[in-house]
Amino acid sequence: MARTKNALIRYKTLDKCLQNNYRQWTLEDLINACSDALYELEGRNVSVSKRTIQLDIQLMRSDKLGYHAPIEVYDKKYYRYSDPDYTITDIPLTENDMQVLSETMEMLKQFRDFSLFQELTGIFNKLEDKIYTQKSKRPSIIHLDKNEDLKGLEFLDELYQAILKEVVLVITYKSFKARHPQIMVIHPYLLKEFNNRWFLVGKKHSGNVVFHLALDRIQKIDYNFDLTYQPRHLDADTYYQHTIGVTVKDDTQLQTVVFKVNRENAPYVETKPFHRSQEIVQRHKGGAVTFSIYVHLNFELERLLLGFGETLEVLEPLQLRNRMKQKFIKGVSLYNSVHD
Numbered sequence: 011m012a013r014t015k016n017a018l019i020r021y022k023t024l025d026k027c028l029q030n031n032y033r034q035w036t037l038e039d040l041i042n043a044c045s046d047a048l049y050e051l052e053g054r055n056v057s058v059s060k061r062t063i064q065l066d067i068q069l070m071r072s073d074k075l076g077y078h079a080p081i082e083v084y085d086k087k088y089y090r091y092s093d094p095d096y097t098i099t100d101i102p103l104t105e106n107d108m109q110v111l112s113e114t115m116e117m118l119k120q121f122r123d124f125s126l127f128q129e130l131t132g133i134f135n136k137l138e139d140k141i142y143t144q145k146s147k148r149p150s151i152i153h154l155d156k157n158e159d160l161k162g163l164e165f166l167d168e169l170y171q172a173i174l175k176e177v178v179l180v181i182t183y184k185s186f187k188a189r190h191p192q193i194m195v196i197h198p199y200l201l202k203e204f205n206n207r208w209f210l211v212g213k214k215h216s217g218n219v220v221f222h223l224a225l226d227r228i229q230k231i232d233y234n235f236d237l238t239y240q241p242r243h244l245d246a247d248t249y250y251q252h253t254i255g256v257t258v259k260d261d262t263q264l265q266t267v268v269f270k271v272n273r274e275n276a277p278y279v280e281t282k283p284f285h286r287s288q289e290i291v292q293r294h295k296g297g298a299v300t301f302s303i304y305v306h307l308n309f310e311l312e313r314l315l316l317g318f319g320e321t322l323e324v325l326e327p328l329q330l331r332n333r334m335k336q337k338f339i340k341g342v343s344l345y346n347s348v349h350d
Contacts, residue, residue, distance in 0.1 A: 011179075015114040016048060016056065017066070017216065018065070019044070019047055019048055019051060019067050020047070020048070020058070020062075021055055021066060021070060021098060021232075022047075022098070023043050023047040024040060024044065024066060024067065024070065025079075025097055025098045025099070026043075026168075027039070027040055027043050027089075028079075028081060028089060028090055028091045028168070029091065029094075029096075029164060030164070031094055032229070032230045032231075033043060033092060035039045035088055035089045035090065036087055036088060036089070037060065037063065037064070037072060038040040038091065040063050040067075040264030041058055041059075041060060041063050044058045044063060044066075045057075046056045048176070050171075057177050057333065058064070065330045067089070068098060077098050077124075077315075079091070079098060079163065080092040080093045080096055081083055088287060090110075105107050107334055115137060115138055120185050121270045130135075154234075154348055155297045157323070160206065160207070160226065161225070161226035162208060162224070162225030162226040162227070162228055163208065163225065164207060165225050165228055165231060166201065166208060168231055169201060169225075169231070171197060171199050172231075172233070173198045173201070173246070174199070174210060176239040176241065177198075177235070178196070178197055178215065178233065178235070178237040178238075178239055179195070179196045179197075179198055179212075179231060179232070179233060179237065180193060180194070180195055180196075180230040180232040180233065180236045181193070181194050181223065181228055181231055181232075182228070182230035182231075182232075183223055183227055183228055183229065183231070184227055185227055185228055186227070191229055194212070194214055194223075195214060195215035195216070195237070196210070196212045196214060196215070196223070196241045197212050197213050197214075197239060197241075197242070198210055198211070198212040199212050199213070199220070199242055199244045200246055200255055201210075201212070201221065202218075202245055202246070202250075204255050204256050204310070205255070205310075206254075207224060207225075207226065208224075208225040208226075209222040209223060209224055209225065209256050210222065210223045210225060210228075211244070211256075213240075213242070215237060215240075220242075220244065220249075220258075222256045222257075226315070251286075251305055252264055252287075252304065253304050253305065253308065253310075254305055254308065254310045254311045254314060255283055255305050255308060255309070255311070256309025256310070257306070257308035257309055258306060258311055259306035259307065259308055261326065263302070263307045263308070264305070264306055264307075264329070265282075265304070265305075265307060265327050265330075266302055266303070266304050266326065267302065267303050267304075267305060267311070267323045267324065267326065267327065267330060268291060268301070268302045268303075268324075268326040269300070269301055269315065269322055269323060269325060270294075270299070270300045270301075270322070270323045270325060271296075271298060271299055271300075271301065271321060271322050271347055272298050272321045273296055273298050273338075274321065275298040275318060275321040275322070277296065277300060279299070279301060279318075280299065280301075284301075284303055284314060285304075285305050287302075287303050287304040287305065288301055288302070288303045289301065289302050300325070305328055307327075307329070312333065312334070312337070314338060315334065316334070324332075
């Protein structure tokens with residue numbers, strides 16, 4: 011069993027390395043990466059020989075594992091996938107895999123009523139549906155929103171491990187406004203998902219301000235093991251408790267927002283609140299409803315409110331009402347102009 015587990019760890023590590031086209035991987039690099047992965051997971055030094063990695067690569071290329079991995083050698087020295095989109099994680103599950111997953115799901119279902127697992131109900135349902143569709147060869151019953159072309163997701167596991175192991179990162183990052191990428195030394199703290207985009211939450215080595223980096227703007231990740239990691243207790247639930255999105259403002263931007271929604275759209279807002287602080291202020295005779303939320307005034311809030319168009323009116327605070335008014339005036343001017 012230990013041999014099989016170690017082999018799976020090596021395959022996964024090799025797959026992760028060969029997907030990273032920002033780095034050139036020699037055979038020695040691959041050996042070191044597998045040795046490091048085994049040490050991290052086993053807690054002890056595991057000897058990985060050159061011959062072992064060569065056999066692993068040969069096996070991954072073959073059909074014995076079902077991978078048919080397109081591993082190629084270029085410049086007579088470096089290894090990579092000839093298909094940059096290839097990964098062994100896309101390989102269909104075997105009958106044995108399905109049996110193990112089914113047994114695991116049956117075990118997990120016994121704990122569904124415990125509070126610890128209540129927030130994972132959607133994940134359980136999706137996994138159970140995936141197992142069912144694989145077994146029955148029928149279309150999926152559950153469909154979740156996903157963006158297959160979203161960039162930066164290949165960094166998720168690497169960033170997660172860096173946060174877990176408290177490693178200082180050297181990130182090459184290019185924002186939408188920048189002409190050229192910049193290199194930043196980052197102490198990572200959290201991974202945050204909002205609106206189907208992922209962000210790394212951390213601070214620069216030279217500063218103390220917490221900020222967000224969009225994963226789809228990250229070009230390269232390296233490490234600085236010479237710098238001491240600067241830990242910071244950052245409880246996500248507390249940090250984002252008054253924020254819609256990822257732009258956390260100071261207390262001067264924390265205000266009660268009052269808005270009125272027309273009769274047709276009020277049920278949508280009532281059943282799917284904008285924020286946990288949402289309350290009903292007044293139900294009007296015509297069916298419209300006035301709500302309030304206590305949040306930071308940020309870009310994401312404005313975009314959410316604008317999404318309801320003419321069906322939602324911001325009543326308070328005045329500064330937000332005026333900003334919304336100006337945005338609608340500019341929007342109307344676009345539709346009033348004549349285009350060729």
